[in-house]
Structures are given as C-alpha cells and as structure tokens.
Amino acid sequence: MKISIVTVCWNSAATIEKTIKSVEAQNYSDLEYIIVDGQSKDSTLEIIKRYPHVVTKWVSEPDKGLYDAMNKGIRMATGDYIGIVNADDTFSDVDTISNIANFLKIHNVDASVGDIVQHREDGQIIRRYSAQNWNPEKLKIGFMPAHPAIFFRKELFEKLGYYSLDFKIGADYELITRYFLKQQISWKFSGITTHKMLIGGVSSSGFSSYKKVSEEIIKALRMNNVPFQAWRIKSRIVWKVFGFLKRK
Template identity: 60%
Template sequence: MKITIITVCYNSAATLEKTILSVAGQSYKNIEYIVVDGNSKDTTKDIILKHEDKITKWISEPDKGLYDAMNKGITLATGDIVGILNSDDTFYSTTVIEEIAAFHIKNTIDASVGNIMQHKENGTTVRIYSSKYWSPEKLKIGFMPPHPSIFFKRRLFEELGFYKLDFIIGADYELITRFFLKEKISWKYSGITTTAMLVGGLSSSGRSSYNLITKEIQKALHMNAIDFSGLKIRMRFVWKTIGFLKK
C-alpha cells in the first residue's frame, strides 16, 4: 500500500526541515512525499533543495492559498491513501505511517480518524486532541476530528471533489461535512496519535477567528443541505467545556 503525504508551505524556512525529516524518518518506506510551496520569498526553497532526495515530487509556484495548494498536492498524488502534514508539524512517532498502513489494510474503510498532540514551541504538551468520541453527527454542532489525523482513500477526491476555494479557514470543515455526513463514506477511529502539532494556526486563535469559523461552519452545512442549529454552533465552546469537564 502506497501512502501519499502532502506538505504545503509558504515562507516556512523556520520549521520545514523538521517536517521533511519527520517524513524521511518513518519506518514505513512505501511513502510518496509531495511538497507544494507557494513560491516562498525566504529560504524555504533552499531547504527543499537540500532535502530533495527525501521528496518524491515538489513544486514551487504562486497559488490561491492553503487549500489551493492542498488540491495541487492531491492532484499530483498516486498513493492509495492520502494524508496532510503541515509545514510546522511532525509525525508523533517514527511508526505512524506503518500503523496507518496496517490499520487500512485490516479495515475496509474510506478514511481513518485519529488523534493529534498539540504542543508549545518548547515542546511542552498542551493536550491530546482525540477523535475517540467523535461522530459525523457532531458536525451539526460545530465539531470535526483533527484534520491532520485523517487519512483518506485518494479516490474519494476524484469521486467527491476537492477542497473548495471559497472558504477562508473552513474548507476542511466543508470537505469533511461533504465526505462524512452528506456522502456517508465508511470510516473508523484508528486510535493512532498521528501528529505533533504546534499550538496556533489559521483557525485557532482570537474572537474574530472564532466568529469567522462559526460563519464558515454554517456555510459548509448549508452548502451540503444539512439541517443544523446556528445557536448550537455559536455555543460550541460550551459543549467543548462540558466535554472537557466530563473527561
């Protein structure tokens, strides 16, 4: 089973090398590694060239943002399974892809969902973000599994479509809603912690960001003809707090 890992980056010189080395250090060897750079202005391309022997395919050209770059990577992919590793993240361990491959070989599924570990810049663990109790129905109240923990069969993108570019930070939510809730793909919780993810990012900080993703969650659900309560989505921080306290 070939597994494609896609890293998209832009001016990622500070973090990209450790991401590339994390892929290169995996015990599983049938990995296709694709790096999509948005024509960085720093030394990102120098890092890519330094480690070109560890990368199957790479491109560097202007794009229309994060999701356009992801789509470019998926278009280049030839693996059976596709996963995303962000340019400031690493795999949680050297056996992650070996575990993912074994899980997909054992289970006849379209996708697996797992966990991620969030950490500070100094390496201190903030939390394990788990998908253990997630189900597609929870998309209706604003919850999705951690995007980097999901591994999809590549054919899903060909059959069901790619990330939509009319979202700012919610195209992953829309795609997950379309795949899991509208199209009802087969999936299973893997229990695998896939990714060590730096705290922060495009959709994880500030009131304005919260308001934006709230609007985009509702847009994603509406686009896919899913009934939902706008109030429950706006109040999702309450359900998140309750869930934390129960644990």
C-alpha cells in the same frame, strides 16, 4: 499500499526542515512525499532541495491560498491513501505511517480517523485532540475530528470533489461534512495518535477567529443541505471550555 503525504508551505524556513525530517524518519517504505510551496521568499526552497531522497515531488508557484495548494498536492499524489502534515507539524513517532497503513490494510475503509496532540514551541504538550467519541452527526453542532489525523482514500477526491476555494479557513470542515455526512463514506477510528501540532494555526488562534470559524461551519452545512441549529454552532465554545476544565 502506497501512502502519499502532502505538505503545503509558504515562507516556512523556520519549521519546514523539522517537518521533512519527521517524514524522513518514518519506517514505512512505500511512501510518497509531496511539498507544494507558494513561491516562498525566504530559504524554504533551499531547505527542500537538501532532501531529494525524502521529497518525491515538489512545486513552487503562486496559488490561490491554502486549500488551492492542498488540491494541487492531492492531484500530484499517486498513493492509495493521502495524508496531510502541515509545515510546522511533525508525525508523532517513526511508526506513524506504518501503523496507519496496517490499520487501513486490515479495515479497508475510505478514511481512518485518528488523534493528535498539540504543543507549544518549547515542546510542552498542552492538549490531546481525540476523535474517540466523535461521529459524523457531531458535525451538525460544530465538531469535527482533527483534519490532519484523517487519511483519505485517493479516489474520494476524484469522485466527490476537492477542497472548496469558497472558504478561507473552513474548507476542511466543508469537505469532511460532504464526505462523512452527505456521501456517507466508510470510516473507522484508528486510535492512532498521528501528529504533533504546533499551537497557532490559521483556525486555532483562539477567540479572535471564533466568529469566522462559526460562520464558515454554518456555510459548510448549508452548502451540503445538512439540517442544523445555528445557535448550537455559535455556542459550541461552552462545550469546549467545559471539556478543557474537565481534563484539568
């Protein structure tokens, strides 16, 4: 079973090497690694070129944003399943892809759903984002599993479509809604912690992005004709705070 990993980057010289080394360290042999760069102006490309033994394919050209770049990488992929690792994140350990591949071989589902941990720049882990109690119905109230922790069967993108470019930060939510709720793909929780993610991404910048995220969640649900109550989407922060305090 071939696993394709896609990294999208732009001016990521400060972090991209750590991400590449994380892929290099994986002990799974049938692994394809694709990097899609948005024509970086810093030394990102110089770093990528140092690792021809790790990076199977790469491209550097202008794009229409994050999700356009993801779509490019997915179209370039030749694996049976596709996973994402962001340019400032790493896999949780050297066995991550081996564990995912073994899980998918056993269960033969369209997608595996796992966990991630989030950390600060000093490496301190501040949150475990688990999908253990998640199910697709929770999309109707604004909750999805960690996007990078999902490994999708490649043919899903060809049959059900790619990331929509109509979203700034919510195309992952829309795609997950389309796949899991509307099309009801087969999936299973793996229990595998797949990634270590650096806090501070586009859609994880705290309360400043909360309103925009809520708007795009509502848009994603409407696009897929999913019944929902808008007030529950907008008030989901209450449950996030409650969950955080409970973990403390």
